Amino acid sequence: RIYPLMRVTLTTSDGASVTVSRQLTKHSGFIEKAITDMAVDDNAVPLSAVAVDVDDATLKLVIEWLTEHRDDALPYPEKTDEERRADDIPAWDQAFVQKWDTKEDQQQTLYAVITAADKLDIKGLLDMTCKTLANKINGKTVEEMREILQLECDFTEEELAEIRKENAWCEN
Amino acid sequence: VIDNILSLPDTFLRDVMKNVDLEDRLRIREVCRACERLVADTNAGFCGRGWIQLGDNKAYIKLGDLEINTSTSTEDKLDQILQFRKHLFSGVAFERFRILLDDNEYSLPFLFEFTDNFETEELFIKASSDSQLEMAVTLFDGFPRSKLGLSLDYCPDTDTLQSLPLMEHIEISFGSEAVSSDIFFNILTTHRNVHLELENAQLSSQDWDRAIQTISSDNRDRTVEFTANHASIVHWLSDNGIDQATREGSVRGEFHVDLNAKSDHRITMRYRNCWVAFYAFSWTESDRPSAMGISKHLDERYQRLFA
Numbered sequence: 001r002i003y004p005l006m007r008v009t010l011t012t013s014d015g016a017s018v019t020v021s022r023q024l025t026k027h028s029g030f031i032e033k034a035i036t037d038m039a040v041d042d043n044a045v046p047l048s049a050v051a052v053d054v055d056d057a058t059l060k061l062v063i064e065w066l067t068e069h070r071d072d073a074l075p076y077p078e079k080t081d082e083e084r085r086a087d088d089i090p091a092w093d094q095a096f097v098q099k100w101d102t103k104e105d106q107q108q109t110l111y112a113v114i115t116a117a118d119k120l121d122i123k124g125l126l127d128m129t130c131k132t133l134a135n136k137i138n139g140k141t142v143e144e145m146r147e148i149l150q151l152e153c154d155f156t157e158e159e160l161a162e163i164r165k166e167n168a169w170c171e172n
Numbered sequence: 173v174i175d176n177i178l179s180l181p182d183t184f185l186r187d188v189m190k191n192v193d194l195e196d197r198l199r200i201r202e203v204c205r206a207c208e209r210l211v212a213d214t215n216a217g218f219c220g221r222g223w224i225q226l227g228d229n230k231a232y233i234k235l236g237d238l239e240i241n242t243s244t245s246t247e248d249k250l251d252q253i254l255q256f257r258k259h260l261f262s263g264v265a266f267e268r269f270r271i272l273l274d275d276n277e278y279s280l281p282f283l284f285e286f287t288d289n290f291e292t293e294e295l296f297i298k299a300s301s302d303s304q305l306e307m308a309v310t311l312f313d314g315f316p317r318s319k320l321g322l323s324l325d326y327c328p329d330t331d332t333l334q335s336l337p338l339m340e341h342i343e344i345s346f347g348s349e350a351v352s353s354d355i356f357f358n359i360l361t362t363h364r365n366v367h368l369e370l371e372n373a374q375l376s377s378q379d380w381d382r383a384i385q386t387i388s389s390d391n392r393d394r395t396v397e398f399t400a401n402h403a404s405i406v407h408w409l410s411d412n413g414i415d416q417a418t419r420e421g422s423v424r425g426e427f428h429v430d431l432n433a434k435s436d437h438r439i440t441m442r443y444r445n446c447w448v449a450f451y452a453f454s455w456t457e458s459d460r461p462s463a464m465g466i467s468k469h470l471d472e473r474y475q476r477l478f479a
Contacts, residue, residue, distance in 0.1 A: 108174065111176075111177070114181075115180065118184055129184075130187045130188050137188075137200065139196065140199070142199045145199060149207075151178075151207065153203065153204055154204050155204065163201050163202055163259075164202065166256050166259065167201065167202070169241070170195070170238050170239060
C-alpha cells in the first residue's frame with residue numbers, strides 16, 4: 001500500500017536532508033526495507049528520516065531519475081541473458097546521462113550514480129547505467145578504452161605480445 | 173570519490189561485461205592486468221549461435237560473431253584453445269550451440285572443458301560413428317536444461333537407437349540400410365521433430381497411415397519429414413484415392429487436397445490437424461526418392477508451401 005502524498009526524509013552522507021514522495025522511494029529496495037524495519041505508522045507525515053550513504057549532489061541526480069521513472073512497473077522485470085541488450089536506453093535517460101558528458105568529471109558522476117543505485121538498490125537505474133557504460137566501451141580501440149576508463153597499461157611488452165598473439169587467432 | 177571502473181560493485185561489473193561484445197572482450201584484455209582478470213572471471217552473456225567443428229586438420233569454433241580457426245587439432249593446440257577460452261570468459265549463453273564431432277581421442281575431454289559453464293537453449297550434435305554417438309550422449313548429459321538435437325549420417329544398431337534420450341530434433345540418414353517399421357515407429361513416437369532419410373525402408377501403406385495417425389494424435393506441436401522410396405509413397409497415396417488426376421480441392425477420406433501441381437512438383441494436403449506436403453515430387457519419375465513433410469505447426473516454411 002503506497003500513499004501518493006506520503007513523504008519520507010532522506011539524510012545524506014554529507015549531512016543534507018531531502019524530503020521526497022514514497023512514490024519515488026518505492027523504487028529503492030534499500031529505502032523501502034529501512035521504512036519497513038522502522039515499523040512506523042504509514043500515516044506519519046513525513047516519516048522518520050532514513051540515512052542513506054550517498055552525498056547530496058548524487059542523491060539529487062538519483063531523485064531526478066526517480067521522478068521521471070516514478071510510474072515504472074514494480075518489481076523491475078528481470079531479463080534473461082537472451083533478452084539483454086544495451087541499445088534500448090530510453091531517450092530521456094540518454095539525455096539525462098548526456099548532461100554529465102559536458103562536465104570534466106562526468107566519469108566520476110556516472111560512477112557515483114552507479115554506486116548510489118547499487119547502495120539504494122534501484123534496479124532500473126542500475127540497468128540503465130550498466131548499459132551506458134557498456135555502450136561507452138563497445139567498439140572502441142584499446143587506447144580509447146584506456147582513456148575512457150582512465151586506466152594505465154601495466155603489462156610488460158612481453159605480456160602484451162602474448163595476449164595479442166592469442167587474440168590474433170580470432171582475426172583470420 | 174570513485175574514479176576507477178574497477179572499484180564499482182562486483183555485481184554491477186559482471187552485468188556490464190554481459191553487455192560487452194566478445195570482440196570487445198578481446199580488446200579489454202589488453203587494457204591492463206585488472207581488466208584481463210575481469211574478462212577471464214566474468215560471464216560473456218548471450219552470444220546468439222555457436223558452433224564447434226573438429227577435424228583431423230582443423231578446429232573451427234564460432235561463438236556469436238567471433239571465430240577461432242586453426243589448421244591443426246593436436247593435443248597441444250586444443251590445450252592452447254582451452255587456455256584462450258579461459259582467458260576470454262567464465263561462461264556464456266547461446267540460443268543454439270552446434271557440435272560436429274570427429275574421432276580424435278582428445279575431442280571429448282576438450283569439448284567437456286570448452287563447454288564448461290555454457291548455457292544453450294538447444295544443443296545440436298552431429299555424429300558419424302558409434303564412438304562419436306557415445307561422445308554425443310555423454311555431452312548431452314552435461315546440458316540437462318537444454319533441448320537436444322542430433323544428426324546421424326550413419327545407422328546405429330537398434331538398441332542404441334532405442335536408448336537415445338528425448339530429442340527436440342533428430343535427423344538420421346539411414347543410407348542403404350533397411351529400416352524396420354519397429355525402429356521407424358520408435359523414432360517417430362519418441363522424438364519431437366524428426367527428419368529421416370529412408371530410401372530403403374520397406375514401409376507399407378498401412379505403415380504410412382499409422383505414421384500420419386500417430387503424428388496427428390500426438391499432443392505435441394511437431395514436424396516430421398521423410399525422404400522415402402518413391403514407389404512406397406505413390407502406392408500409399410493411391411491407396412488413399414489420390415493420384416495424378418486428383419483435382420485441387422478434392423476430399424479423399426480424411427485428406428483434403430489443396431494443391432496437386434505438376435509445374436512446381438508440389439502436393440499439399442490437410443489431414444485432420446496436420447499439414448502434409450510433398451516437395452520436388454513427381455508422379456512419374458520413380459528414380460529419385462520422394463520428400464514428404466507432416467507438420468502440426470504452420471511455421472514460415474509451411475506457410476510458404478501452403479500459400
